[in-house]
Amino acid sequence: MERCLEFKGIEKAFPGVRALQDINFRVKGGRVLALLGENGAGKSTLLKIMSGDLRADAGTITLNGREMNFSSPNDAIRAGISVIYQERQLVPAMSVAENIFPGIPPRGALGLVAGKQLKRQAQELIDKFGLSIDPAAPVGTLSVAYQQMVEIMKAYRRDSDVIAFDEPTAPLTDAEIAILFDLIRRLKEAGKIILYVSHRLSEIFQVTDEIVVLKDGRLVAEMKTSETGEQELIRAMVGRDIGDTYAGLNRNDKIGEVLLEVSHLETDVLRDVSFTLRRGEIVGFAGLVGAGRTEVARAIFGADPVSSGEIKIEGKPVRFKTPKDAIDAGVALCPEDRKEQGLVLFRSVRDNVTMPILAKVKRGLFLDNHAEDEITIDAVKRYAIKTPTVDKIVMELSGGNQQKVILGRWTSSKMTTKILILDEPTKGIDVGTKAEVYQMVCDFAGQGIGVIFISSELTEVVNISDTIVVMHGGRVTGQMTRQEATEEKVLALAMLD
Amino acid sequence: MKRLLRSKTVMLVYVSAVVVAVFFIMNHNYLSGDNIRGIMNNMSLSGTLGVGMAFLLMGGGIDLAAGAEGCFGAVLVALLMKTGMPWPVAMLLGLMYGAAAGALNAFLINGLNFMGFIATIAMSSVYNGFALVLTNNQNVAISNQAFWRVGSYALFGVFPMAFVILIGLIAVYGFILAKTRFGRCILLCGGNRMAARLAGVSPKKVTTILYMNCGALATLAGSVLAARMHNASPTAVATGALDAITAAVLGGVSFMGGGGSIGGLLIGLILLNTFNNGLIVVQLPSYWQIVSQGALLIIALCVDFFNERAKALALKSSSAKRAV
Numbered sequence: 001m002e003r004c005l006e007f008k009g010i011e012k013a014f015p016g017v018r019a020l021q022d023i024n025f026r027v028k029g030g031r032v033l034a035l036l037g038e039n040g041a042g043k044s045t046l047l048k049i050m051s052g053d054l055r056a057d058a059g060t061i062t063l064n065g066r067e068m069n070f071s072s073p074n075d076a077i078r079a080g081i082s083v084i085y086q087e088r089q090l091v092p093a094m095s096v097a098e099n100i101f102p103g104i105p106p107r108g109a110l111g112l113v114a115g116k117q118l119k120r121q122a123q124e125l126i127d128k129f130g131l132s133i134d135p136a137a138p139v140g141t142l143s144v145a146y147q148q149m150v151e152i153m154k155a156y157r158r159d160s161d162v163i164a165f166d167e168p169t170a171p172l173t174d175a176e177i178a179i180l181f182d183l184i185r186r187l188k189e190a191g192k193i194i195l196y197v198s199h200r201l202s203e204i205f206q207v208t209d210e211i212v213v214l215k216d217g218r219l220v221a222e223m224k225t226s227e228t229g230e231q232e233l234i235r236a237m238v239g240r241d242i243g244d245t246y247a248g249l250n251r252n253d254k255i256g257e258v259l260l261e262v263s264h265l266e267t268d269v270l271r272d273v274s275f276t277l278r279r280g281e282i283v284g285f286a287g288l289v290g291a292g293r294t295e296v297a298r299a300i301f302g303a304d305p306v307s308s309g310e311i312k313i314e315g316k317p318v319r320f321k322t323p324k325d326a327i328d329a330g331v332a333l334c335p336e337d338r339k340e341q342g343l344v345l346f347r348s349v350r351d352n353v354t355m356p357i358l359a360k361v362k363r364g365l366f367l368d369n370h371a372e373d374e375i376t377i378d379a380v381k382r383y384a385i386k387t388p389t390v391d392k393i394v395m396e397l398s399g400g401n402q403q404k405v406i407l408g409r410w411t412s413s414k415m416t417t418k419i420l421i422l423d424e425p426t427k428g429i430d431v432g433t434k435a436e437v438y439q440m441v442c443d444f445a446g447q448g449i450g451v452i453f454i455s456s457e458l459t460e461v462v463n464i465s466d467t468i469v470v471m472h473g474g475r476v477t478g479q480m481t482r483q484e485a486t487e488e489k490v491l492a493l494a495m496l497d
Numbered sequence: 498m499k500r501l502l503r504s505k506t507v508m509l510v511y512v513s514a515v516v517v518a519v520f521f522i523m524n525h526n527y528l529s530g531d532n533i534r535g536i537m538n539n540m541s542l543s544g545t546l547g548v549g550m551a552f553l554l555m556g557g558g559i560d561l562a563a564g565a566e567g568c569f570g571a572v573l574v575a576l577l578m579k580t581g582m583p584w585p586v587a588m589l590l591g592l593m594y595g596a597a598a599g600a601l602n603a604f605l606i607n608g609l610n611f612m613g614f615i616a617t618i619a620m621s622s623v624y625n626g627f628a629l630v631l632t633n634n635q636n637v638a639i640s641n642q643a644f645w646r647v648g649s650y651a652l653f654g655v656f657p658m659a660f661v662i663l664i665g666l667i668a669v670y671g672f673i674l675a676k677t678r679f680g681r682c683i684l685l686c687g688g689n690r691m692a693a694r695l696a697g698v699s700p701k702k703v704t705t706i707l708y709m710n711c712g713a714l715a716t717l718a719g720s721v722l723a724a725r726m727h728n729a730s731p732t733a734v735a736t737g738a739l740d741a742i743t744a745a746v747l748g749g750v751s752f753m754g755g756g757g758s759i760g761g762l763l764i765g766l767i768l769l770n771t772f773n774n775g776l777i778v779v780q781l782p783s784y785w786q787i788v789s790q791g792a793l794l795i796i797a798l799c800v801d802f803f804n805e806r807a808k809a810l811a812l813k814s815s816s817a818k819r820a821v
Contacts, residue, residue, distance in 0.1 A: 303695060327697040341695055344688035346755055355685060355696035358678040366676040409696065 003029030003064055003161050005193045010059035012045055012217075019045045020217045023059070027210065029161070032184065032194040034204045034225070037214035038237055038458060038491075043197050046214070047164055050195075051083040052076035063161060082155035083164040090147060090154075092140030097122035099139050100154050125153050129183060145176035152183055156190075163187060164195035169203060170290075181207050199288055199495055201230050213237055231488075238458055238487035246463040249438055252445040255281045255466065258315075259450040260419055262300065265309035269295045271474045273309070275467075277419065277450040282441060284465025285454040287494045292474040293454045294336055297421045300452075301333045302326040313419070327356050330418035332410035334425055336454075338399070342406050345395040349387050350376040352394050352405050357414040379408025383440070400433035407440065420444055421452040426460065438464055458487045472496045506749065509764045513771060520775035527778045534657060538725065540770040541659035543740040544762075545718035548666050549711035550741035551762045552674070556707045557687040557700075557754030558606070559613045562621035563715040564737030566598045568730070569624040570716030575637040575729035584644040591720055592713045598624070599712030603705035621738070628731035636728040648725030659721045666714070671759035683707065687754030739794065744769045746797040753805055769793065 006026040012019045020042045027033045035043045048054040050061060052070030061068045063079060070076045076083075090099045097118045122135035131149055133142065139150055148168060155163050165184075169177050184207055187194060196208055204211065205225060213221040213236045221236040256279030265273040270292050277283050285293040298304040300311060302320025311318050313329060320326040323333070335341035343352050353376045354361060361371045376390040383404040387397055394405060403425060410417050422441065426434045441464060444451050455461045461468055462485045470478040470493040478493035520527045546563055553560055560566075570591050577587035598620075605616040639645070650658040674680035685693040686700040694700050718737065723729035748765025750757030772793060776786045 301695075322699060323695050324697040324699055333695060335692075335695055340689075341691050344685050344692050344755065347684065347688055351681065351685065355693065355698060358681060358698075362678060366672075367678055367681060 003191060003193050004062075005162050006062045007046075007050075008060050008062070010046065010049060010061070011057045012042075012049060012054065013057055018217050020049075020056070023214075023219050025212050025219060025222055027193050027195065029191040029193050030188055031210060032188055032196055032208045034208035034211040035195055035197045035214065036199075036204065036211055036233065036237065038456075041214040041237075042217040043214055044166070045217075047083055047166055047195070047197065050076065050081060050162075050164065052081075077158065077160075080159065080161035081164070082158060082160040082162065083166065084148065084151050084155060084168060085166050090139045090150060093138055095136050095138055096126075096133055096142070096150055097135040099150055100125060100135075100157055102154070125157060129153060129156075129186060131179075143176070145172050145179065148172070148180065149183065152187075156187065160192070162193045162195065164197070166197045167199070168196075169198065169200065177203075201233060201495060204233075205230075234488050234491055238491055246438070249442050249464075250446075251442050252280050252282075254446075254448075255279065256448065259313065260300070261310075261312040261315075262296075263310045263312075265296070265299060265311065266307050267295060267299050267304055268307065269474050270299065273471075273474075273476050275469050275476065275479065277452060279418075279448050279450055280445045281467065282445050282451045282453050282465045284461035284468045285452065285471060286458060286461040286468055286490050287456075287471035289456060291471040291494065293471050294423055295474070296471075297333060297423050297452065297454060300326070300419075301331055301421065303333070330416050331421070332356075332415070332417045332419070333421045334403070334406045334410070334423060336423040336427065338402050338406065343394050343402060346393055348391045349380070349385070349394055349397070349405055350390040353379050353390075353409045353412065355409060357412060360414045375412045375414060376408070379405070379412055382411075383408055400436075403433075403437070411444070417449060419450045419452070421454070423454045424456065425453070426455065426457065434460075458490055462487055462490060470494050506758075506761055506764060509748065509761070509768060513764065513768045516768065516771050516775065520771070520778060523775075523779045527775060532774065532778065534655075536770050536774045537660040538657050539774065540766050541657065541663040542718050542722055542734065543737065543744055543769060544663040544766045545659075545666060545714050545721065546734070546737045546741040547744045547762060547766055548663075548670050548759075549707075549714035550738065551745035551748075551750045551757060551759075552670065552683060553704075553707045553711045554742070554745055554750050554752060555674075555687045555754060555757045556683040556704055557690055558704050558707055559617065559742070560599070560602060560708060560711045560715075561614065561617040561738050562598075562602065562624060563617075563711055563741055564734045564739070565621040565624035565628070566595060566712050567715035567719030567734045567737050568732060569628040569631075569719075570595050570598075570712075571719030571723040571729040571733070572628050572632055572637055572731055574716070574720045575639050575723055576631065578639060578641045578644060579637065584641050584647075588720060591716045595713035595716030596709040597712070599707075599709035600705060602712070603701075603708040606708075607701045607704060625732075625735065632729075632731045634731060636726075636730045638728045639723060644724050645727055646724075647721060648723075648727075657725075659725065662717075662721065667759055667763055674759055679703070679706075684755055687751070687756070689755070739790070740769065743790070743794040743797055746794070746801050751805070752798065752801045765797075 004026060007023050010020050010023040023046065035046065037043050045054065049056045052073040052075050063081070068079055070079070100122050101118060119135050126133050126135060129149070133146055133149065139147055142150065168180060172180060184194060198204060208225050211223050211225055211228065211233065212219060213233065215237060258276050259279050260277040263274045273296055275283065285296065287293050295304065299306050302323050302325050306319060318329060320329070339345060350372055354372045358367065361368045361375070373390055379385065380387060380390065385401050385404045385408065387401065394402060397405065410420060426437050441451055441453060453461065453465055462482070466482055468480055468482065468485050468490060469476055470490055472494055477496050480489070526532060546567060550560065550563055573594055574587045574591035577590060578584055602617055602620060605611045606613050647658055652661050674683065682698050682703050685698055686703045690700045715737065719734050722733055744765040745757070745762055746752055747768050748761035748763065750762060773786070773790060776789055781789065
């Protein structure tokens with residue numbers, strides 16, 4: 001019987017986001033289907049539903065005509081679905097053979113694990129794939145690529161009908177990618193159903209037969225790989241109506257002198273990053289996850305060590321050793337992960353707002369609680385933070401209000417913020433509040449603050465920023481003004497191979 | 498949240514009252530003047546260590562070597578006095594040693610990124626061993642009569658000196674925690690070290706000071722005990738860290754950092770010491786006392802665990818609410 005995997009009406013919502021809406025498509029055995037889309041388009045969510053990590057709110061997945069109903073990843077594996085993630089799920093200290101046959105090693109006399117038999121069976125499998133791996137070698141000693149091969153053999157050995165790859169080539173070299181593609185072709189010949197998630201367009205044309213494009217949780221295009229081209233795919237990935245959100249913004253048009261000048265900045269992640277930021281300007285950083293945008297922010301802010309290059313603020317060279325030095329010089333950072341890096345969740349709104357200015361709200365030896373309250377109440381009013389009192393624990397506020405607490409921290413009357421770095425400020429925020437955040441960003445620029453706006457949402461970066469810097473693999477791959485920029489251009493630079 | 502904390506503190510007061518009542522019924526001598534003075538003396542020992550430990554826990558650290566540091570410190574002070582050094586000078590040098598020991602812990606943890614547990618357990622063994630080597634496991638006799646007064650003096654003829662020191666420490670540290678910038682920074686670093694750093698607080702600086710403080714207070718505790726005993730024992734407060742942690746966690750100091758109050762610590766100390774002393778008064782065999790003391794810490798940790806879990810659940814339900 002020919003294998004067939006079908007998604008019918010899959011729906012999934014997270015707080016504030018509809019991650020997947022009415023997803024319908026099918027793949028047949030012996031075909032490789034590419035799942036394509038921007039960050040946050042819903043690819044990972046779909047994979048997680050298929051692998052039993054998440055439950056869909058509605059819809060069904062059928063494999064070979066049988067409806068699947070998973071309550072755990074183990075159920076999915078038993079039903080014949082294997083997902084190979086970027087993070088390996090292998091035990092580094094155990095041998096290749098033991099990793100291929102986890103939990104159910106062949107047993108010999110007396111019920112003991114039969115070491116020799118285990119090794120022989122693993123060797124047979126390795127030969128079948130034409131690889132040169134020692135089945136007795138600990139997995140931890142293999143290269144990343146070979147670890148991935150072990151994972152693939154593990155999936156094959158389970159006799160999975162469906163094997164899904166999540167960005168499999170990200171850590172691989174070209175030679176290793178060739179081996180991987182060869183392996184995928186073998187799996188295809190064996191009649192398996194293969195899902196392939198990747199940002200890299202060139203690969204998609206090399207290994208896949210069909211393409212499904214997701215955008216904002218919807219399936220926007222379904223096509224045969226042989227009948228499409230890169231341009232069409234990019235258009236499908238970004239094509240959407242740009243709402244009135246951006247047209248209605250009250251923008252700042254008074255861009256002043258150079259505030260921040262970064263030249264040839266290098267860290268262990270960044271390579272030769274240069275750009276300038278002017279007073280009242282919004283410089284947007286676009287790129288895929290892991291492109292190095294957050295690292296640029298952290299390097300400027302003194303949170304990560306800089307290995308070479310120059311940072312000048314108002315013409316003076318600076319090299320901050322700690323975030324405190326950066327804050328004292330007028331640089332502020334709203335980190336990407338509010339809960340992990342931005343807030344002390346079990347402290348009050350006041351404690352979170354006054355964190356960087358404690359030295360300035362002292363009366364003698366003691367903190368001036370009255371002054372602290374005033375500053376916090378001012379922030380609550382300015383940003384319309386929904387909290388009953390300034391003593392409320394920050395954890396009990398909504399995501400949008402938590403974000404405003406951090407903004408309030410950096411813009412209080414005791415701060416002299418010249419450069420404000422916003423790392424994914426709209427992540428996990430509902431659409432209404434997003435528009436509010438956009439206007440705030442423009443207002444900051446209007447006050448003469450230079451704003452660095454990092455976002456993985458293309459539409460947002462392209463429409464908010466005065467200048468857009470595109471990054472890929474730790475390098476700046478392009479820079480353009482808002483007038484020049486289109487989502488297609490930016491995406492092409494962000495996906496540059 | 499605040500109400501919850503307050504009600505927890507109130508509950509601890511009730512629990513302490515019940516403990517006292519039960520032991521009093523079992524043996525009326527429990528509330529005799531002599532025994533209460535004994536409780537105060539013991540409480541001063543675990544309390545002086547406890548203040549340092551509680552601050553460290555609130556700031557997200559831990560020092561399992563505190564007891565051993567205290568023993569070694571007391572031995573050091575006693576040996577210095579033996580050379581004829583005046584006691585205030587010996588005491589000062591002892592406190593400096595304690596701070597240095599704390600600074601070393603801080604370096605292992607902040608500088609070399611060792612886990613606090615492991616680093617301080619190892620250091621505990623080092624100080625313990627040093628104290629034994631220096632003394633050949635013999636108590637060091639103290640003949641300095643002026644120093645004896647530190648142990649024997651009683652304010653208004655009632656309150657032992659050690660207890661007066663403890664009350665002084667609690668007052669000063671209570672103010673530091675509630676009213677000063679440093680106190681706020683302790684709670685911010687303990688609550689979320691990364692966020693505190695990105696908001697301009699220096700977690701390394703804060704925890705280094707806390708480790709130094711803990712080491713110095715451990716030496717103070719050990720020395721005051723030595724003054725009362727007229728000799729310094731290399732093993733007298735070896736389990737001091739355990740008592741200090743028990744008192745702090747019983748009193749609502751979060752084992753995970755970021756929460757706690759001096760008032761809570763005080764009640765934790767009262768509960769711990771009335772309990773431990775009660776076991777002696779009702780003549781529970783001493784080995785069983787050891788079992789009971791460990792069990793008390795486990796109970797305290799369970800309460801802390803359920804609190805942390807309640808926090809985690811609150812976190813989940815608050816994000817679920819946002820989904821609607």
